[in-house]
Amino acid sequence: MQILDGQATSQAIKDALKLRVAQLILEGRRAPHLVAILVGNNGASETYVGAKVKACSEIGYKSTLIRLDEETSEHKLLSVIGELNDDLSVDGILVQLPLPKHISDEKVINAISASKDVDGFHPISIGRMVQGLSSFTPATPYGIMLLLEHYKIDTKGMHAVVLGRSNIVGRPISILLSSNTNPGNCTVTVCHSHTKNIKEFCLEADIIVAALGRPGFVTADMVKEGAIIIDVGITRVADAGKKSGFSIKGDVDFTNVSPKCAYITPVPKGVGPMTIAALMKNTLKAYLENN
Numbered sequence: 313m314q315i316l317d318g319q320a321t322s323q324a325i326k327d328a329l330k331l332r333v334a335q336l337i338l339e340g341r342r343a344p345h346l347v348a349i350l351v352g353n354n355g356a357s358e359t360y361v362g363a364k365v366k367a368c369s370e371i372g373y374k375s376t377l378i379r380l381d382e383e384t385s386e387h388k389l390l391s392v393i394g395e396l397n398d399d400l401s402v403d404g405i406l407v408q409l410p411l412p413k414h415i416s417d418e419k420v421i422n423a424i425s426a427s428k429d430v431d432g433f434h435p436i437s438i439g440r441m442v443q444g445l446s447s448f449t450p451a452t453p454y455g456i457m458l459l460l461e462h463y464k465i466d467t468k469g470m471h472a473v474v475l476g477r478s479n480i481v482g483r484p485i486s487i488l489l490s491s492n493t494n495p496g497n498c499t500v501t502v503c504h505s506h507t508k509n510i511k512e513f514c515l516e517a518d519i520i521v522a523a524l525g526r527p528g529f530v531t532a533d534m535v536k537e538g539a540i541i542i543d544v545g546i547t548r549v550a551d552a553g554k555k556s557g558f559s560i561k562g563d564v565d566f567t568n569v570s571p572k573c574a575y576i577t578p579v580p581k582g583v584g585p586m587t588i589a590a591l592m593k594n595t596l597k598a599y600l601e602n603n
């Protein structure tokens with residue numbers, strides 16, 4: 313069994329981006345600029361945005377964090393996005409999800425200029441990705457593909473079972489894994505809450521991507537020997553033994569599943585850091601295409 317080390321792989325990608333930025337600065341160009349918008353005080357969102365801002369500073373990107381109150385109106389948020397769309401000094405815009413209930417995710421995602429959509433959630437980005445055209449690929453699925461590529465895992469002809477069909481993880485990773493690319497060229501089964509006999513599909517899988525948000529859902533009896541396991545899940549579970557009062561759990565029972573696998577991502581330090589690395593790559597792409 314080999315651990316797919318998202319932390320180290322992410323660091324290697326960030327190091328390469330840092331060199332690229334240093335080169336741009338030597339050429340007299342400005343640094344790429346990412347703007348993150350955080351609405352409200354969700355603890356997990358604070359952590360994710362903080363990690364994105366930190367990655368920007370490690371690489372040498374400029375970053376701006378715009379904090380808005382929980383009560384901010386949808387109209388106000390859309391007008392902030394409109395200003396950032398028009399601002400030539402801004403390359404990438406991301407709005408941290410989830411948003412407060414009174415704000416429509418869909419309207420907000422659609423309001424971001426497709427040329428600055430570094431999260432890759434805009435319908436134009438998704439449409440281009442589906443057609444295999446150059447696009448901003450949603451950061452978590454993109455990070456998973458970068459991790460498979462880094463470890464030179466040849467997925468051609470494999471049966472991939474994706475657990476979850478959200479727009480940000482399950483659906484896009486199922487499209488990427490089935491694409492005529494390397495990694496890719498898998499035969500993909502997508503499972504969701506209405507799927508009957510998930511265990512039977514999983515037992516047929518060469519690759520399982522678990523993106524449900526159900527801690528420990530994938531157990532050893534669901535996994536065949538030599539499978540590749542990608543655990544996307546991040547759930548905060550109460551833990552009195554931790555200073556924070558919680559631990560982070562993945563969707564896979566790592567202790568019992570890992571001895572059966574060829575490769576497995578840990579939680580934390582698996583897909584999470586790769587998501588950040590992918591976002592950083594998308595930000596450079598936006599910068600290079602817009603400048």
Ligand SMILES: NC(=O)c1ccc[n+]([C@@H]2O[C@H](COP(=O)([O-])OP(=O)(O)OC[C@H]3O[C@@H](n4cnc5c(N)ncnc54)[C@H](OP(=O)(O)O)[C@@H]3O)[C@@H](O)[C@H]2O)c1
Pocket residue numbers: 452475476477478479480481482503504505506507510523524525526544545546547583584585587
């Ligand atoms: N590592 C990272 O960087 C990263 C990034 C994003 C998300 N995440 C984590 O990944 C997990 C999934 O995120 P998400 O945004 O995709 O979640 P989501 O929008 O809640 O989607 C969850 C999906 O799982 C399915 N599902 C839930 N319970 C199920 C069950 N018991 N059996 C079968 N299917 C079930 C749902 O089916 P239905 O469609 O039928 O409801 C849905 O398609 C979460 O833990 C999240 O925190 C991690």
